[in-house]
Amino acid sequence: xxxxxxxxxxxxxxxxxxxxxxxxxxxxAGLSAKQICLRLAAAGYTLDQIDGILLTHEHQDHTNGxxxxxxxxxxxxxxxxxxxxILQGSLKFRSAPSWRMMTTGSAFDFQDLRIECFPVxxxxxxPVGFVIADEESxxxxxxxxxxxxxxxKDRLKAADSLFVEANYDTQLxxxxxxxxWATKQRISSRHGHLSNDQAAELIESVAHSGLHHxxxxxxSDDCNDPDRASKRIQESLQRVGVHETRVVCASRRCxxxxxxxxxxxxxxxxxxSVQVQPMQQMALF
Numbered sequence: 435x436x437x438x439x440x441x442x443x444x445x446x447x448x449x450x451x452x453x454x455x456x457x458x459x460x461x462x463a464g465l466s467a468k469q470i471c472l473r474l475a476a477a478g479y480t481l482d483q484i485d486g487i488l489l490t491h492e493h494q495d496h497t498n499g500x501x502x503x504x505x506x507x508x509x510x511x512x513x514x515x516x517x518x519x520i521l522q523g524s525l526k527f528r529s530a531p532s533w534r535m536m537t538t539g540s541a542f543d544f545q546d547l548r549i550e551c552f553p554v555x556x557x558x559x560x561p562v563g564f565v566i567a568d569e570e571s572x573x574x575x576x577x578x579x580x581x582x583x584x585x586x587k588d589r590l591k592a593a594d595s596l597f598v599e600a601n602y603d604t605q606l607x608x609x610x611x612x613x614x615w616a617t618k619q620r621i622s623s624r625h626g627h628l629s630n631d632q633a634a635e636l637i638e639s640v641a642h643s644g645l646h647h648x649x650x651x652x653x654s655d656d657c658n659d660p661d662r663a664s665k666r667i668q669e670s671l672q673r674v675g676v677h678e679t680r681v682v683c684a685s686r687r688c689x690x691x692x693x694x695x696x697x698x699x700x701x702x703x704x705x706x707s708v709q710v711q712p713m714q715q716m717a718l719f
Contacts, residue, residue, distance in 0.1 A: 436547070436571040436695040438597065441465060441473040443651035444686025448496050448577065450597065450651075451477060452488075454568055457545040460487045461564065461575060464495040467502035473689045485545070486510040486534070490577045491558035492520040501525050510534045514551070516560035538562055552589045554579040557625040565589055571696035573597070574640075578652065580625040582636045591640040594696035595647040597684075598636065600667070601627035602657040610657055630658065630666040638670035645676060647693045651684045 439451040447465035451458065451474070458479065463470060471481055487509055490496055500521070503509060505528045512534045513521065536542070538560060541550035546569075551562040556578045563586065564575040574593035576586065590596060607618055607629075620626050628636075637648055648671075650663050660683035667681050684690045 435698075436566060436568055436573050437692050438573060438595065438647075438649065438695060439477045439692040440597070440649060440651065440684040440690040441470060441477070442686050442689065443684040444653065444655065445495055446686055447498055448652065449473075449499070450575075450684075451479065452547075452566055452573065453479075454546055457547050458483050458485055459544070459547075459566075460484055462490055462496040462577070463487055463499040463503055464493075464497060465499055467499040467506065470499050470503065476689055477692065481507055484509055486512055488549070488551075488564060489513040489517055489521075490563070490575075491556060491561035492517050492524070493558055493578070496577070497521060497525070500531075501527055504528070504531050508532050512536050512549075514538055514560040514562060517558075520559050536562070541565075550589070552585060554586060555583065555625050556580055557620070557623075563589065565593065571595075571694070573695045576628075576636075579628055580623055582628070582632060582639075587636065587639050590636070591642075593640070594644060595649070595693065596637065596640075596645070597649045597651055598633050599628045599652040600630050600633040600650040600658065600663045600683075601652050602629050602654045603659075603662055604629050604631060606657040606662075607654075612656065627652065630663050633663075634666045634670040637667055638674055641671055641674050641676045641679065643676060643678070644697070645671075645679045646695065646697050647680050647682060649682045649684055649690070649693065653683060653686075655686070 437453045441449040442465050448462045449465045450461040510532045536551050538553050548567045550565040554563045566573045571594045574590040574596045576598045664681045
């Protein structure tokens with residue numbers, strides 16, 4: 435069973451843990467290395483247990499801890515060729531990282547996991563989302579993305595649980611006085627971030643009765659709030675008749691409790707007890 439623990443998600447840093455009984459991976463490393471190690475410990479893990487890091491894209495809030503983590507332990511870094519090229523030029527690794535190349539749109543096996551990366555629209559060189567699956571469960575991961583494509587819907591429609599960006603509420607962003615107009619335009623552009631409404635429309639289009647969890651990530655501190663975001667998603671789930679999905683908002687300041695990606699299958703064993711009466715001895719005449 436795949437399990438997801440979001441160590442932190444927001445504009446200040448993004449990092450999540452995906453684990454099974456055999457494999458433990460980080461998705462991005464945007465928190466400081468110190469915070470990643472502290473939050474791993476809070477979740478019951480150590481850096482020595484990590485088998486590798488999957489990178490969605492090169493932005494600092496997804497890669498901030500890579501340099502120090504790589505100096506502590508030579509972890510395999512899974513990235514597309516363009517993402518690797520940017521990071522090699524912008525980060526100062528003490529020793530050459532152990533890069534593992536991913537091809538956008540393709541899948542690869544890693545121990546007991548099948549991992550597929552797919553293209554997403556965002557202002558990065560080659561940003562990707564992930565579908566991470568084992569024999570029991572299927573997790574869809576959609577981090578920074580400007581708008582939802584048909585390809586994204588196709589990849590996420592069979593997921594047992596979803597991690598999806600819900601960055602801002604449209605009304606709160608428009609009313610915000612701290613951000614200049616150009617920044618607001620970038621956030622809401624087709625290569626920016628998803629609003630609550632866009633995330634809700636996506637989830638409504640891929641929801642099914644077996645959808646176990648929706649974890650919302652990358653919530654803006656001042657242009658969104660967990661109650662507003664989760665309520666919007668729950669409204670969409672109710673609209674399509676999906677009532678048992680649990681909606682969780684990931685925190686930027688602490689880890690979010692671990693979820694199991696799929697519901698446990700309950701196997702009911704029916705045993706039939708047949709009592710056999712002893713045959714009566716036939717009377718001899």
